[in-house]
Amino acid sequence: MVINSDRKGGLTVGARDPRITRLGYYLRKFKIDELPQLWNVLFNDMSFVGPRPEIKKYVDLYSPEQKKVLSIKPGITDYASIVYKNENEILGQAVNPEQEYIRTIMPHKISLNLTYIQKKSLPAYFAILFKTIFSILRS
Numbered sequence: 001m002v003i004n005s006d007r008k009g010g011l012t013v014g015a016r017d018p019r020i021t022r023l024g025y026y027l028r029k030f031k032i033d034e035l036p037q038l039w040n041v042l043f044n045d046m047s048f049v050g051p052r053p054e055i056k057k058y059v060d061l062y063s064p065e066q067k068k069v070l071s072i073k074p075g076i077t078d079y080a081s082i083v084y085k086n087e088n089e090i091l092g093q094a095v096n097p098e099q100e101y102i103r104t105i106m107p108h109k110i111s112l113n114l115t116y117i118q119k120k121s122l123p124a125y126f127a128i129l130f131k132t133i134f135s136i137l138r139s
Contacts, residue, residue, distance in 0.1 A: 030136065037076050049128045050075025051113040058106060069113040072120075077132040079116055080109035085135055 027033040040046040046053075051069040059070070084090070084105060094100035116124065 034076055041076065045073075047073045047075045049077055049116075049125045051078055051116070052076075052081060052109075054106075058102070061102065061106075062110070066107075066110045066114070068117060069110055072117060077128060079112040079128060082128070082131050082135050083112060084109060 024033070037046060041048060050073050053074045059067075062069075087105060090105070091097040091100060116128070
């Protein structure tokens with residue numbers, strides 16, 4: 001990201017968001033930008049699989065039911081990461097990307113995470129890992 005990109009919004013929008021550097025574009029495309037989070041997994045702050053961390057601005061909008069996603073350790077990948085692999089492109093086509101995220105994408109992502117929490121199991125964990133790897137390789 002370019003310097004001060006956070007001041008220009010929290011959502012990455014479009015295939016070529018101007019806040020993303022040329023190198024950053026390829027790092028994000030192949031999910032290499034997620035590798036530093038392995039450090040968080042190593043130190044047990046994160047899991048490989050679990051709800052993706054969200055910025056506070058959006059967490060503040062969660063209902064009490066939705067806040068259940070905060071009850072387990074965040075992860076590098078989840079069902080929502082697979083379903084919304086191209087989230088920035090979806091938002092790039094929206095008239096109001098932030099409202100589209102809040103009204104449509106965020107609730108669906110939370111629903112997927114709540115489903116994972118309810119059906120949490122070792123097979124589900126590995127299924128998400130393998131689906132994520134397959135999804136990245138298909139890029």
